[in-house]
Amino acid sequence: MIPVYVAQLGMVLAVFVMLLLSAAVMVYSERKVAAFIQQRYGPYLVGPRGLLQPIADVIKLMFKEPLRPVAADKAIFFLAPILSATAAFAAFAVVPFGAESTFFGLLDEPIKLQVADVNVAVLVVFAITSISVYGIVLAGWSSNSKYSLLGALRSASQMISYELSYGMALAGALVLAGSLSLTDIVNAQQGAWFGFIPRWFVFVQPLGFVIFMIAGVAETNRAPFDFPEAEQELVAGYHTEYSSTAFMMFFLAEYINMVTAAAVAANLFLGGWHGPFLPEYLGWIWFLVKVAAILFFYIWMRWTLPRLRYDQLMQFGWKVLLPLAALNLIVTAAGVIYFGN
Amino acid sequence: MAVGASLLVVLGRNPMHSVLLLIVSFAALAAIYIGLEAPFAAVVQIIIYAGAIMVLFLFVVMLLNAHREDDAAPPAGVTSGPLRAGGVLAVLLVAELVWALRRAARGGDALLSAGPGADPAALQSVRALGNRLFTEYSLAFEVTSILIIVAMVGAVVLARRES
16 A cells, blocks of 8 residues: 555664664663763653653753864865764664564555665675775864874774774685575574574674674674774864864764674574564564663673773784684675585 | 766866865766676775775875865866866877777677676676686786785885884
């Protein structure tokens, strides 16, 4: 009854709104979880249990005065946060979060719960995370300030170094599934061995999952790899000179990058929307649970582990993670050829 | 858009803007690849060219602090050296483009008509690409990898301090 393209437009809108809300939820949950880890309450004044805190944050940030250093390159200064935020949103466009559904017969034919089902979805995510490096580099450079430039350069080199391990861990899951499309990869993980151990890829290559998580944390500039934003050393790194809405854009981009990385990890390694006890069309609930678990893990890591020094960070990326990722890929490929999945 | 962005790369005065416009032109090329039913080539173009190589360019331009080009040194008319060489090259390239397009319109390459072009599923083409890369073109593949290793070793050697 409702034509498919209307449903697809609705899907685009729904995903966009969902991502914005998830950023708000992340802001709130980060502060609350941090507070509980540090044995204090966290925000509790605004709204019941502090739930309206993100809204208060947004309103405060929007009312601040937008600043721009005089010697900053106007065009690039303006462009950088937009690029960051756009790349963050775009990466989520190819991530599927549920099985095909017709929404209880409202639609003529089932549509996938995904903005675009591209056959090379995995590579698109990877490509767009490469682009998000630019937002940071351009922000740091165009601010025309020492702190920003240093923070930006550090961040960029960190991101491109860990991109390699990210890609190789990703390639491990890809080899297991035999397809580049995220939907196919998730569908290859349905079912269970012995009836109760789900066929998730995390059980087949745990090392790949660990490498992917570590590289994901490094890619999104989160602790313990958040040296580029190290408050103690660099004032605030690449977003020192930004204020108000632009600052909000950067934070939005960071949280959405986290959500995307968690969503891709859930799809690649944790079986996406498959899970026991729920019928297929409610699979997105399982997806949300898995993504939430991974995000909780991100926040937990940030407030538990000390920050890595920059040279330790780079050494770890190149000398430990990359060889491990390559080894993982070789072993996985050998296993697939030998066992003939 | 690709042509426009590339023109602006050369004609622009701020080297930082030129780098960014080059990235835009690569993105336009990727869009063209998608239109040619080669999504894999498009995505790989973004990952490698726009994602890695241009970051390198960006670092170089940023760290070497390239300033805006002065307008006080315009090329001395149409007969200046670089302009002449560039003009000749442009004419040659356009001629080659016209020749290639004519040839494609006349009947197409044997290579283009055979192969996985008929199959819309991207993975089939990725699989076929991998197949061909490792069988027919494996020499090119190996030579490229040797080239990359040589470049890396050279870079490390050049970057070492005299210890």
